[in-house]
Amino acid sequence: xxxxxxxxxxxxxxxxxxxxxxxxxxxxxxxxxxxxxxxxxxxxxxxxxxxxxxxxxxxxxxxxxxxxxxxxxxxxxxxxxxxxxxxxxxxxxxxxxxxxxxxxxxxxxxxxxxxxxxxxxxxxxxxxxxxxxxxxxxxxxxxxxxxxxxxxxxxxx
Numbered sequence: 001x002x003x004x005x006x007x008x009x010x011x012x013x014x015x016x017x018x019x020x021x022x023x024x025x026x027x028x029x030x031x032x033x034x035x036x037x038x039x040x041x042x043x044x045x046x047x048x049x050x051x052x053x054x055x056x057x058x059x060x061x062x063x064x065x066x067x068x069x070x071x072x073x074x075x076x077x078x079x080x081x082x083x084x085x086x087x088x089x090x091x092x093x094x095x096x097x098x099x100x101x102x103x104x105x106x107x108x109x110x111x112x113x114x115x116x117x118x119x120x121x122x123x124x125x126x127x128x129x130x131x132x133x134x135x136x137x138x139x140x141x142x143x144x145x146x147x148x149x150x151x152x153x154x155x156x157x
Contacts, residue, residue: 004108006139010040010130011106013096017072018082020094025079028072028096030130037069037137038130039152042109044123046077046085046095054125054145055091061149062092068156074098075123109141129155 004011010030017028030038041058043051058071065071074096077085082095096103104110104123113122127148129138138155140148 004128004136004139006136008136010038010128010134010136011103013103013106015103016079016097017094018079018097019086019091022094024083028094030134033070033130034134035132037132037156039065039069039071039127039156040074040107040130041072041127041143041148041152042074042104042107042123043125045075046081047088050125050145051075052089054143054148055085056089057145057149058093059089059091061153064153065149065156066092069129069152072096074103076101076104127152 012030014029016025018025022028043054045051055073058065071093076098078099079097082097086095098104101110107128109124109126110121111124112119124141125143127140127143128136131137140151
């Protein structure tokens with residue numbers, strides 16, 4: 001597998017999205033957004049401290065983000081867990097379920113991690129800005145939740 005680079009075509013995906021225009025759940029694929037800028041952000045797990053801070057940061061800047069891009073959060077959580085997370089934190093944007101980890105693998109964010117000396121596989125918190133031409137415009141790896149929205153806004157401005 002070769003590393004994704006700015007200018008590469010964004011890997012296609014298809015899954016189920018919950019929230020926003022998808023309501024309780026519906027099919028989503030990258031091709032749905034042809035001609036639009038897409039912010040595709042990967043996070044490890046719904047309703048954990050860092051992931052909640054990141055999602056709420058997007059929510060709190062929604063008035064700016066939504067004018068410039070489609071925003072999709074992606075994690076391995078189920079559509080039901082996404083619904084609960086969206087409802088609890090009043091998130092105005094859709095979350096994509098990646099239970100098979102196929103999207104995370106395509107974007108090279110399903111990686112070996114380590115905590116307290118224990119190694120395990122998980123999602124590397126990363127964000128990809130996909131241009132209207134379907135190519136990667138910006139890549140942010142190992143994103144800090146508190147800096148996420150600032151980096152995204154600067155990249156899509």
